[in-house]
Amino acid sequence: xxxxxxxxxxxxxxxxxxxxxxxxxxxxxxxxxxxxxxxxxxxxxxxxxxxxxxxxxxxxxxxxxxxxxxxxxxxxxxxxxxxxxxxxxxxxxxxxxxxxxxxxxxxxxxxxxxxxxxxxxxxxxxxxxxxxxxxxxxxxxxxxxxxxxxxxxxxxxxxxxxxxxxxxxxxxxxxxxxxxxxxxxxxxxxxxxxxxxxxxxxxxxxxxxxxxxxxxxxxxxxxxxxxxxxxxxxxxxxxxxxxxxxxxxxxxxxxxxxxxxxxxxxxxxxxxxxxxxxxxxxxxxxxxxxxxxxxxxxxxxxxxxxxxxxxxxxxxxxxxxxxxxxxxxxxxxxxxxxxxxxxxxxxxxxxxxxxxxxxxxxxxxxxxxxxxxxxxxxxxxxxxxxxxxxxxxxxxxxxxxxxxxxxxxxxxxxxxxxxxxxxxxxxxxxxxxxxxxxxxxxxxxxxxxxxxxxxxxxxxxxxxxxxxx
Numbered sequence: 076x077x078x079x080x081x082x083x084x085x086x087x088x089x090x091x092x093x094x095x096x097x098x099x100x101x102x103x104x105x106x107x108x109x110x111x112x113x114x115x116x117x118x119x120x121x122x123x124x125x126x127x128x129x130x131x132x133x134x135x136x137x138x139x140x141x142x143x144x145x146x147x148x149x150x151x152x153x154x155x156x157x158x159x160x161x162x163x164x165x166x167x168x169x170x171x172x173x174x175x176x177x178x179x180x181x182x183x184x185x186x187x188x189x190x191x192x193x194x195x196x197x198x199x200x201x202x203x204x205x206x207x208x209x210x211x212x213x214x215x216x217x218x219x220x221x222x223x224x225x226x227x228x229x230x231x232x233x234x235x236x237x238x239x240x241x242x243x244x245x246x247x248x249x250x251x252x253x254x255x256x257x258x259x260x261x262x263x264x265x266x267x268x269x270x271x272x273x274x275x276x277x278x279x280x281x282x283x284x285x286x287x288x289x290x291x292x293x294x295x296x297x298x299x300x301x302x303x304x305x306x307x308x309x310x311x312x313x314x315x316x317x318x319x320x321x322x323x324x325x326x327x328x329x330x331x332x333x334x335x336x337x338x339x340x341x342x343x344x345x346x347x348x349x350x351x352x353x354x355x356x357x358x359x360x361x362x363x364x365x366x367x368x369x370x371x372x373x374x375x376x377x378x379x380x381x382x383x384x385x386x387x388x389x390x391x392x393x394x395x396x397x398x399x400x401x402x403x404x405x406x407x408x409x410x411x412x413x414x415x416x417x418x419x420x421x422x423x424x425x426x427x428x429x430x431x432x433x434x435x436x437x438x439x440x441x442x443x444x445x446x447x448x449x450x451x452x453x454x455x456x457x458x459x460x461x462x463x464x465x466x467x468x469x470x471x472x473x474x475x476x477x478x479x480x481x482x483x484x485x486x487x488x489x490x491x492x493x494x495x496x497x498x499x500x501x502x503x504x505x506x507x508x509x510x511x512x513x514x515x516x517x518x519x520x521x522x523x524x525x526x527x528x529x530x531x532x533x534x535x536x537x538x539x540x541x542x543x544x
Contacts, residue, residue: 127205136169136194146183157417158187163201169194172417190417191370220419221296223250223429225407227274230264231434234443237261244342246542248276249430250294252342257288272405279401280392293387295543298338306379312372312415314406317364320397323390330373330388332358334381341543345385354378364402372415431476436538444538447492451534454489459523459531469519477514482541484509484517489536496521500531
């Protein structure tokens, strides 16, 4: 039986005879292959090749919503793919980024839902249309955005509840810290009503407050995720809007990309300015906010030798606060390159896993992690194996995601407002502690309550925090 091999896979060439598929031809890669395999190689190469054409459609820069271009060549951009339409003579300053919502092959009309637009030119007729992002074997390359939860989708700690801010660093939505030197400031995740970015992080001053302390919102990038960016040009982009009573002078939001030469020194030392080799040189700019959500972008160069980065926004209130003295931020992206690309949308399961590297809880994602909630759903459950008033190891909790470092673990009683394990059968509490906490797991030990007995059911909730505090 004639046999051939392709990439280590065995094929019976008799099966290819009689159809012309076994004829040796030259593939587009230059390889001499049977026709069937040459076709397959060429199809795969074409699928991974950058798809680019031009358009002479006259269009102003800076428009929003659905926009259409008639293409010079029939390049069938797939609905849902990310595309950049840039002015051929000035691509860095005049361009559109968006998602394909329609393509009419007969008229070669491409319709793009614009996500971001740059430039102010009018009547532009020299456009280059291409898939945005570096092309990999199945499309634009991922993992561009070094920030986690940039769309503010996950809020495991607070689930949309307001977080009263102080001069001590607190974490609002996952991975994002907030702090102010004064009082009367809150941070919370809010619903935007938009389909592309359903959530935003809000910084708000309490109505009638006279506080004039600057308020900050930021994220520290783990050193392992940013060392390669040292010395490189990067772009920080985000969407933001202001409330009707936003009181910052000139409606200004300060935008910073901060760096240090230490490693994983955390948010508290960042906000005190004590990072080793602390620098504001990369980006230190101002965005003037409006009542309409707008995408902003700033480009800078990270200092050589930087080993830690942080993105930070801040504003300073003025006068007496109205009911909507606030601003919203979402869609934050930090990437290598001189221009912003469309916001990288990771699968929700992937984004949640990235968040859980820093914070994980036993509660469902949208349930506040607190003792006394009345339900043990998702918590650690085990049988009591000894009698009353005796030591017992409840068991080992294995995290869904390995933590950045050994976390701090807090235990929470599912029924009463304390940090004890609950005996659900006897409706009694027993003292407990988490111990031997590592990146992958922790143990729970307890003393069984008086009046309990073996065979009864024990339960406890928990939260593990490995944030860069």
